Amino acid sequence: MNSLLNQLLRGCARFWPQPLLANRRERLVSCVGAALGLIITELVCRYAFGESIPWLLAPMGASAVLLFAIPASPLAQPWSIVGGNLVASLVGVSCAHLIPDSSLAAGVAVAVSIALMFPLRCVHPPSGAVAITAVLGGPVITQLGYGFVLYPVLINSLLLTAFALMFNNAFKRRYPHAVHAQPAKPAINISEPVQPNAITQQDIHAALTRRGEIVDIDEEDLLEIFKAAQEIANRNALPQQEIGIKRAS
Incomplete structure (x- = not known):
């Protein structure tokens, strides 16, 4: 019985992740950067639509985690967020127009976005949410059509990336991580x-x-x-x- 219990405990321990080795300064900088970046994004969304759009802020919030908490990640580089969101929004709007069933359109939009992001070297996980937003975002998003790609998706992506570049470098973080x-x-x-x-x-x-x-x-x-x-x-x-x-x- 004890042996079985020990095996069970060891098996459960495998699901416990390793500690994230970020010092206190890094954690504070990540929190402040994400907060300021999202405030800018929310203000742009409010100006564009006259009200906050939770569907659009959700993927930007996920992007902020990458850009400010894990700026060294290949998934957090400038081209990843700008290119990934641009591709995903284009594919999402296209699928929304071409595929009548919304569930099928959402699934296809994410799948095609991933397929394109790999060769374009702009894999960005939150872009999957952008693709779904283009399909399931509701009447406000639908009325924008392909205008959704330019404004607010591309504009917000550029704003968030520009702020990440200034903020991370101001705090001596190497960003972007260029290929040498x-x-x-x-x-x-x-x-x-x-x-x-x-x-x-x-x-x-x-x-x-x-x-x-x-x-x-x-x-x-x-x-x-x-x-x-x-x-x-x-x-x-x-x-x-x-x-x-x-x-x-």
Whole structure:
């Protein structure tokens, strides 16, 4: 009985997530940034429609969590929110016009949006809510037609992104996280075997704690990626070492 209970407790423990290693400053900055960003978004919506539209504020609230709480995430980059919301709104309005059944239109809109966001490199989870809003937003959204894409979706996305750029950089957060060119591989010393120090999960935890910013990946997954990359690097280095040894001999 005790063994079964222990197994059950261990199984339940797997569902308990790891702590988010954001320091107090990061947490405060995230909260303030999201609040200010959404206030701007809500004011724009109120100006556009004469009243607040909960359906539209919901996806923007989700975007604010990414842009201000997890600005390092690939899902939170400027092109992700602007491009993702633009694609989703276009697809959503089109599906609303072409598919009579609203449930089917909503499902197809989200599916097609995801299919387009992958090759366009603008995957943004809240954009799924934008696509549904275009279909199920009610008479106010329907009357806008494709105007919904430009105003308020695109305008609000640009405003929220612009504020995120100013706010995050004002607080010394690196945003956006640009893709850098791969550095050239260092020359291999053929006199020494490739024996790098193994990275442990404790090392990953310490590095993330020192960083102080939330990274959108689990520690164990990050460790597995490092290990796999190290194995590939070691395999690639061995043939070059063998060539160097043959030439030296």
